[in-house]
Amino acid sequence: MLIIDQVSKFYIKLNFEYGEGVPMFGLSWAYLHFIENKGMAFGITLGGDLGKLLLSVFRIAAVILLWIYIIRLEKQRAHMGLLVAFGLIFAGAVGNIIDSAFYGLIFSESNYHGGVAHLVPFGQGYAGFLHGSVVDMLYFPLIDTVWPSWVPYLGGSEFQFFKPVFNVADSSITLGVSILLLFYNSFFKDKTPTDDAEAIPVIEFDPRALRTE
Numbered sequence: 001m002l003i004i005d006q007v008s009k010f011y012i013k014l015n016f017e018y019g020e021g022v023p024m025f026g027l028s029w030a031y032l033h034f035i036e037n038k039g040m041a042f043g044i045t046l047g048g049d050l051g052k053l054l055l056s057v058f059r060i061a062a063v064i065l066l067w068i069y070i071i072r073l074e075k076q077r078a079h080m081g082l083l084v085a086f087g088l089i090f091a092g093a094v095g096n097i098i099d100s101a102f103y104g105l106i107f108s109e110s111n112y113h114g115g116v117a118h119l120v121p122f123g124q125g126y127a128g129f130l131h132g133s134v135v136d137m138l139y140f141p142l143i144d145t146v147w148p149s150w151v152p153y154l155g156g157s158e159f160q161f162f163k164p165v166f167n168v169a170d171s172s173i174t175l176g177v178s179i180l181l182l183f184y185n186s187f188f189k190d191k192t193p194t195d196d197a198e199a200i201p202v203i204e205f206d207p208r209a210l211r212t213e
Contacts, residue, residue, distance in 0.1 A: 001088060005095035005168035009135040013103070013117050018110040021139065029142050035165050036110060036133035049131065056100045056130040063093045079187040081179065088176030095169030096134050104132030136165045 012034050021033035038052050070086050104127025110117045127133070143161040147154040 001091040001168065001172040002095050005092070005172065006098065008137065008168050009095075009099065009103075012137045013107055013110065013135055014119070015116060016137075017113065017116055019112050029140060029144070031139040031141075032137050033139035033165055034110070035136050037136060038133050052100075052131055056097070059093060059097050059100070063090065063097060066090050066093065081183055082187040085176045085179040085183075088172045088179070090176075092169040092172030092174075092176065095167070095172070099134040100132050101130050102132060103135070104128060107132075134167065134169075136167045136170075138167060138171070139165045 012032065016032070016034035018034060018036070021031045024030040024032055066086065067090060070083065070090060073083055073086065103125070105123050105125045106119055107125050108117045108120050109126035140162050141160050143159065145159055147157050147159050149155040
């Protein structure tokens with residue numbers, strides 16, 4: 001998932017102008033649509049450069065802790081489904097961290113109608129370390145219509161579902177979390193204690209031991 005994420009982002013960054021979109025497979029509700037965001041998944045942002053830096057640092061810390069936890073699960077021979085779920089979350093988080101950390105150092109800036117970005121010598125890009133923007137390109141407006149005029153307050157306004165533009169890394173995180181929510185109980189239902197040291201001792205009492213000769 002991490003490889004697919006980075007290959008897709010490099011392709012979009014080097015072949016699409018900012019804001020450019022093309023239909024996928026001839027569908028009217030599926031597009032490759034290039035935008036960038038400085039925040040979290042699905043375009044959620046924090047204010048200013050300081051917010052961007054804090055978000056990047058938080059991501060790195062979370063990924064390190066998640067990696068340690070995955071290693072611990074593997075040593076405990078956890079359910080493969082559980083490892084896959086956390087692996088997907090880990091891959092997605094790393095994918096977006098790479099954008100934030102390095103894309104600003106290696107790419108020129110993408111602007112509306114400003115041409116396609118290109119690779120530049122390391123450190124001569126559009127932003128500093130941990131201040132790069134995350135590349136998004138998957139856009140699925142499944143419903144794109146207008147509210148009927150008789151609907152109070154909303155009549156005549158545009159209604160669109162699903163509006164966020166996201167990337168493969170976001171999809172990987174969402175898939176991993178969904179697997180955890182759907183199958184969490186099954187990952188642990190067969191968990192039985194195997195360590196004899198943790199077993200509760202059974203003490204047998206023989207009343208004959210109280211008798212005296």
